[in-house]
Every structure is written in structure tokens, then in C-alpha cells.
Amino acid sequence: MERSYHLLINSMENSSIEKSGDDDELSFQQREYQQKMSENLNDGQPKENKILSFKSKAPQAKEGYANNLKVLYSAGKPSVSKAASARHIPNVPEKVLDAPELLDDYYLHLLDWSVNNHLAVALSSSVYIWNAGDGSITALTQLEEPDYICSLSWIKEGNVLGMGLSSGLTQLWDVGQQKLIRTMGSHEGRVTTLSWNAYILSSGSRSGQIFHHDVRVADHLVGTLAGHSQEVCGLKWSQDGRLLASGGNDNQVNIWENMNTTALHTFSQHQAAIRAVSWCPWQNNILATGGGTADRTIRLWNCTTGLCLKEVNTNSQVSSLVWSPHYKEIISGHGFSNNQLTIWSYPSMSKVADLSGHTGRVLELCVSPDGQMVVSAAADETIRMWKCWAVDKKEKKKSDSKGSHPISVLGRTIR
Numbered sequence: 001m002e003r004s005y006h007l008l009i010n011s012m013e014n015s016s017i018e019k020s021g022d023d024d025e026l027s028f029q030q031r032e033y034q035q036k037m038s039e040n041l042n043d044g045q046p047k048e049n050k051i052l053s054f055k056s057k058a059p060q061a062k063e064g065y066a067n068n069l070k071v072l073y074s075a076g077k078p079s080v081s082k083a084a085s086a087r088h089i090p091n092v093p094e095k096v097l098d099a100p101e102l103l104d105d106y107y108l109h110l111l112d113w114s115v116n117n118h119l120a121v122a123l124s125s126s127v128y129i130w131n132a133g134d135g136s137i138t139a140l141t142q143l144e145e146p147d148y149i150c151s152l153s154w155i156k157e158g159n160v161l162g163m164g165l166s167s168g169l170t171q172l173w174d175v176g177q178q179k180l181i182r183t184m185g186s187h188e189g190r191v192t193t194l195s196w197n198a199y200i201l202s203s204g205s206r207s208g209q210i211f212h213h214d215v216r217v218a219d220h221l222v223g224t225l226a227g228h229s230q231e232v233c234g235l236k237w238s239q240d241g242r243l244l245a246s247g248g249n250d251n252q253v254n255i256w257e258n259m260n261t262t263a264l265h266t267f268s269q270h271q272a273a274i275r276a277v278s279w280c281p282w283q284n285n286i287l288a289t290g291g292g293t294a295d296r297t298i299r300l301w302n303c304t305t306g307l308c309l310k311e312v313n314t315n316s317q318v319s320s321l322v323w324s325p326h327y328k329e330i331i332s333g334h335g336f337s338n339n340q341l342t343i344w345s346y347p348s349m350s351k352v353a354d355l356s357g358h359t360g361r362v363l364e365l366c367v368s369p370d371g372q373m374v375v376s377a378a379a380d381e382t383i384r385m386w387k388c389w390a391v392d393k394k395e396k397k398k399s400d401s402k403g404s405h406p407i408s409v410l411g412r413t414i415r
Contacts, residue, residue: 010034089343089353093384094373097130099123104360104379106275106292106319106335107192107233107249109151111364111377114158118175119375121383122149127163129175132368140178153194153201162201164191170203172215184213184220193235195244200259202244204232210246212259227254227263234277240284243303247274253289255303265306271295276332278321280346290318293336298349312349314342320364324389325371331388333376335361341376343388355386 101124102110110122119130125143130136143149143165151164160181163171168187173180189206196202200222201213208230212223227246234247243264244256253267253274272292280286285304291297298318300310317335324330328346339362341355360379367374367389374386 006034087390089355089388090386091353091355093355093357094387095385097383097385099377099381099383101126102363102377102379102381102383103148104363106273106317106361106363107231108149109153109193109364110149111366111375111383112152112154112161113366113368113375114154114161114175115156115369116158117369118154118158120152120154120161120175121377122152122163124148127152127161127173138178140173140175141180150190150192151194151203153196155196155201156198162194162196162203164194164203164205166190168205170194170201170213172201182215184215186211186221189231192231192233195235195237197237197241197244202235202237204228204235204246206231208232208248208250210235210244210256223259223261225254225256225261225263227256227266228252231273233273233275234289236277236279238279238284238287239281242284243279243287245277245279245287245289245303247277247289249273251291251295253277253287253301255287255301255306265301265303267299267301267306267308269299269308269311270297272317276318276321278323278330281323281325288321288323288330290314290321290332293317298330298332298344300347300349310347310349312344314338316340317361319362320376322365322367322374325367326389326391329389331365331374333362333365335363335379339378341365341374341386341388353388355388357384358382 099121103124113119117132119132121128125148127140127149129138129140148166149163150166153162159176161173161175163173168189168191170184170191171180172182187205191203191205193204194201199214199216201215202210204210208228210225210232211221213220214222228248228250230249232246232248237244242258246254251270251272254263255265257264270291272295274289274291276290278288285302287301287303289299296314296316298312298314299308302309316338318332319335320333322331329343329352330346331341331343334340339358339360343352345352358378358380362376362378364377365374372387372389372391374388375383377383
């Protein structure tokens with residue numbers, strides 16, 4: 001302000017001098033004042049010189065800034081705290097569990113986390129239930145050799161566990177009572193993947209067929225889908241229960257609407273088996289799929305229009321995909337050659353973080369019921385838990401205040 005005032009007065013006085021042609025109009029005091037101001041403000045240099053000058057260019061604006069010509073650099077305290085603009089993602093797991101005899105088979109689904117905070121794990125011919133609340137472990141069942149467990153899936157209410165077997169059978173277990181409720185046949189090959197839609201349990205097998213089982217009735221087989229020529233290794237119903245996505249070893253993804261036996265869409269852009277299929281939790285028509293070693297891509301699909309919205313090359317086999325219920329993010333599990341987890345931002349699919357630690361390929365991912373923890377099972381026979389989606393404590397209290405999940409009555413109606 002002082003410099004501006006000095007230059008303004010100086011300019012006005014010089015202008016008046018030029019008009020009068022007489023330097024005597026400036027008083028001795030004024031000339032002395034000007035000289036001292038020049039010395040103090042300009043460091044003894046001529047007044048035309050800049051007060052500040054940069055030897056190097058000013059730093060560039062942050063990516064996405066609206067106008068990089070209007071960047072304000074300040075040494076003062078920022079108005080927004082760092083905690084509000086970024087979150088910490090731990091790069092080490094919260095917990096590591098041993099999983100001896102976990103089958104290293106890309107096509108199987110050997111892990112699932114229930115709404116009751118129970119983690120079901122299949123280790124060869126045995127199934128164990130780990131209570132994440134108190135840390136206790138319960139042995140649910142053990143098959144006779146050479147049979148083994150191929151797939152696990154909890155019903156939405158969390159009291160019944162679906163189990164696909166290598167013999168082609170599908171079993172339903174009441175986990176609370178540790179009791180086998182029923183056994184359903186029909187499949188010619190092993191049952192590699194399961195997905196629930198209310199009282200309908202859909203199962204995919206090595207034969208390429210998908211069966212719909214109505215678990216309420218004795219004649220359980222109510223639908224057959226024959227859209228794959230090879231083993232079905234990915235199967236998932238959308239949140240609203242309207243669309244079913246299936247991925248196969250024939251490199252195809254099929255979208256089925258309700259109980260229709262003709263595919264709504266068939267996607268054949270992947271160049272390898274599609275095991276990873278996952279529906280967006282806040283957009284029921286958005287599907288994420290991941291391809292195997294010969295493909296290594298993640299694709300996002302609009303299943304209303306049938307268009308591919310995004311394709312990302314991950315440079316690694318994609319084995320599993322899980323969306324976050326709290327953040328606009330998706331996490332992928334990888335096999336050859338990275339053997340890691342990667343968090344991606346949606347919809348840009350820019351990489352947020354890599355989570356490494358597994359020494360074998362990651363086979364399965366699933367998320368905890370509160371949406372904060374991701375669990376990974378890998379060929380190194382370990383299960384690792386990553387708290388990568390921690391939420392604000394205030395938000396957590398809001399969600400907790402909504403109450404617990406209702407108890408299912410399906411346990412009484414399954415025959």
C-alpha cells in the first residue's frame with residue numbers, strides 16, 4: 001500500500017512538473033521524502049525494478065483446478081484441514097489368518113462374509129466359520145474324500161449358507177444350528193459359483209449351465225440358463241434383484257433379466273475367462289468385470305444400453321472385484337504377475353492405491369458387513385484383512401443407529 005501510494009504521488013508530481021517545466025515546484029521536503037521511500041521500498045534500486053522476482057517458474061496448479069491462471073499461493077494457514085481432503089489407506093493388513101489347504105483354483109469361490117459378521121472359508125473338503133466379532137472359529141462340515149468344496153454364498157439375512165460341491169450337489173446349511181437343511185442335485189459338473197436373489201439360489205457349473213433353485217419348495221429347479229459353452233466361473237445378482245451377470249471360461253459375459261432364459265446382453269470383448277463380476281451398489285445397471293491372464297482388463301458396462309463405459313489394462317490377471325458402499329471406489333484382486341490388491345476411483349478408474357503382501361495370486365475378495373474391511377484369500381494359504389474403506393466416526397454412528405438386520409424366516413420354509 002505504501003509503495004502504491006508513493007508511485008501514485010510520484011507519477012502525479014512528475015506529470016505536474018512536465019506541464020510546468022519547473023522542477024522548483026517540488027519542495028525540498030517532498031524530494032527528500034521521495035528519496036527515502038525509494039531507498040526503503042526499492043532497496044536503493046530504481047523504482048522501475050520489481051520488488052519480487054522468481055528465478056524459476058511458479059508451481060503448477062493442482063490437477064482439475066478450474067482455472068490455472070488464477071491460483072492463489074499463500075503461506076498462511078489453509079482454510080481446509082488435511083484430514084478433510086484426504087484419507088489414510090493402510091498398506092499393511094489389520095489381521096492375517098492362516099488358511100492351510102486353500103485350493104489354488106482360479107474358478108472356485110471359497111470365501112464369503114455374512115451380514116452377521118461371520119466369514120465362511122472353504123479349505124479343501126472342510127468349511128470353517130470365523131466369527132469376526134469374537135474371533136472364534138467353528139468347523140461346520142467336512143466332506144469325504146475325494147469331494148471338495150467349490151463355492152460358498154451366504155443368504156442376504158446371513159443365517160443360511162449355500163455350498164457348491166465338486167460332486168455337482170448344492171447344499172444349504174443352517175449355520176447357527178450347524179445343521180444341513182437340504183441337498184439339491186441336478187448339475188452334471190462341479191458347482192463353481194453361487195448367488196442369492198431372495199429365496200432363489202442360482203448356481204453355475206463346469207457344464208456351462210446355470211440353475212435357479214427355489215429353496216422354499218420341494219421341486220427346487222425352476223429355471224435353466226444355457227448361455228455358456230464352458231465352465232461358469234462368475235455369477236452375481238444385482239442389488240435390486242432384476243439382473244443376473246454370468247462370466248464363463250468361454251470369455252463371455254451374459255446378462256439375464258429376471259428369470260428369462262434368453263440373455264439380454266452378451267459381451268465378448270474379454271480375451272480370457274471372466275471370474276470377477278460385481279454390480280455397483282448405487283447404480284443397479286452398472287457392472288464391473290475382470291478378465292484372466294490373457295486379458296488382464298477391467299471393464300465397466302451399462303447393462304441398460306449394453307455399452308462398455310470404460311476399459312482399464314491392469315497388467316495382471318483379475319480374479320475378483322468388490323465395490324465400496326462408502327466411497328466411489330472399486331477394489332480388484334490380482335494373480336499373475338502382481339499378486340496384489342488395487343483400489344480404483346470410479347468413474348475415472350484412476351489408481352488410488354496398491355495393497356501388496358500376498359506371495360501367491362489373490363483368489364477371492366469380499367467386504368465386511370460394515371463396508372470398511374476387505375478380506376483377501378490367496379494361493380499363499382493366507383487370508384488378509386485390509387481396512388481400506390474406513391469411514392468417519394460420525395457417519396458410522398449414523399449407520400449404527402439404523403439398527404441391526406432383520407432375522408430371516410427362510411430357515412423355517414426351506415425343505
